[in-house]
Amino acid sequence: MSTSSAADRPGRSGPGTEPLPRHGSGTPRSAETLGRPGAGRPGPGGGPDRQADDTGPVPIVGNRPAPPLRPVGNRMPPAGAATDGAAPPDGAAVPGDDRVPGDDRVRGDDAGPGDDAGLEDDAGPGDDAAPTSTAMPRPEVAELPTTERPAGGRAGRDLRAAIGVGVGLVALVVTSLFVWRPAFLAVLTVAILVAVVELSRALGAGRFHPPLVPLLVGTLAMEGLAWSRGPTGLVVGFLLTALAVVLWRLGHGPAGYLKDAASGVLVALYVPLLAGFAVLLLVPDDGAVRVLAFIATVVASDVGGYAAGVLFGKHPMAPSISPKKSWEGMGGSVVACMLMATPFVVLWLGGPWWSGLVFGAALAVSATVGDLGESLIKRDLGIKDMGNLLPGHGGIMDRLDSLLPSAAVAYLLLSVLAPV
Structure with missing residues (x-):
């Protein structure tokens, strides 16, 4: 009968050794079986594969037991979080580790003083702070479409900057209208040129590339012809611009020709053509009042x-398209437009008593359609704003969305309700 040391006996541990328990057949167990629930009861001397209180197997990572599970923040990891004995892959979460894969920030109670990263348990109600580059966005913000996500501040925009810019724009419009009408024409033309550039660049997010040079030249031609030749000049300017866009794009080859040419015609129709109706409103002697009535409404x-x-x-x-718009808000728009339009159309432009109601209701609809139309384009392109030129507002195009279709409606209605 041969003798064996304590280190050679199953279930016993000798100094400096970590023996593996053996099956009844004498085959050594692998490290994988030690990590399975219920595998390997302790031998007579107690084995290394179960805790003293028999709460479950100690997961083995490589040849070493993994650290005990610790709470993450205020929550314990799920019961099945232990590994199967194999070392976790690179970047995977290890039980007991408070870090998110790929995130080096310490989370939960281990966050150091002054750490203002928006953690879930520390964020107060209504906290819409934008996540850092390594942090995941908050669920309520991540679920929002791109065009509805807040851009900064609790109101979504810088309210002070928005009010200041708005007041400045109103002062510029009113001053140019009543001091010298051609000055308003110059202000409007510059705004339309910037809007054409913004919309053309925004369309690049959808891989549309409208020819910019013929669009800018065509914008100058359309606004100038509308001022000097009236509606006929505006239509002729648009047709020439569309033709120039189609011909200009030929020089860049056939790849993407239809997309680029069609988007260029869309830009010419959407921005400078519709803006030309505001120029037509400006032409008569009482043009300043007509333009002001349309903008104020x-x-x-x-x-x-x-x-x-x-x-x-x-x-x-x-x-x-726009989750924030409601039918109740539409009703408020109609009432506000009627109240604003009636004094302009009836008292200052000499229209019948009901003309202000019709004008106001029509512009409420056209303004809402224009707003929804631009929101639809931005939603399709996956962008929040057309530009960032105006703090608190976005770009020039973001301020013209309601005005552009309303200019055409205002010109057509005033030609009937309050003809020159």
Whole structure:
């Protein structure tokens, strides 16, 4: 009968050794079986594969037991979080490790003083702080479409900057209108040129590349012809611009020709052609009042719709395009537009008593359609704003979305309700 040391006996541990328990057949167990629930009861001397309180197997990582599970933040890891005995892959979460894979920030109670990364347990209600580059966005922000995500601050924008820029724009428009009407034409033309550039660059997010040079030249031609030749000059300028876009794009080859040419014609139609109707409103002697009536009514639509939507909005109008717009807000826009338009059309332009109601209701609809139309384009392109030129507002194009279609509606209605 041969003798064996304590280190050679199953279930016993000798000094400096970590023996593996053996099956009944004498075959040594692998490290993998030690990590399975219920595998390897301790031998007479107690084995290394179970804790003293028999709460479950100690997972083996390589040849060493893994550290005990620790809470992450205020939560314990799930019961099945232990590994199967194999070392976790690179970047994977290890039980007991408080870090997220790929994130070197310490989370939970280990966060050091002054760490202002937006952690889940530390964020206060309504905290919409933008996540850092390594942090995942908060669920309520991540689920929002790109065009509805807040851009900064609790209101989504810098409210002070937005109000300051808005007041400055109103002062510029009113001053140029009543001091010298050609000055307003110059201001409008510069704004349209910038809007054309913004929309053309934004379309690049969808891999559309409208020819910019013929669009800019065509914008100058359309606004100038509308001022000097009236509606006929505006239409002729648009047709020439569309032809120039189609011909210019030929020089860049056939790849993407239809997309680029079609997007260029769309830009010419959407921005300078519709803006040309504002120039047509400016041409008569009372053109300053006509332009001011149209702009003030559109502003009233925005203000009335926002107020009514915040106070009473419950039924979304177009949730897939703009979830914040409601039918209650639309009702507020109509009422506000009627109240704003009536004094302009009836008292200052000499229209019948009901003309202000018709003008206001029509512009409320056109302003809302224009706003939804631009939101649809931005949603399709996956962008928040067309530009960033105006702090708190986005780009010039973001301020013209309601005005552009309303200019055409205002010109056509005033030609009937209050003809020159």
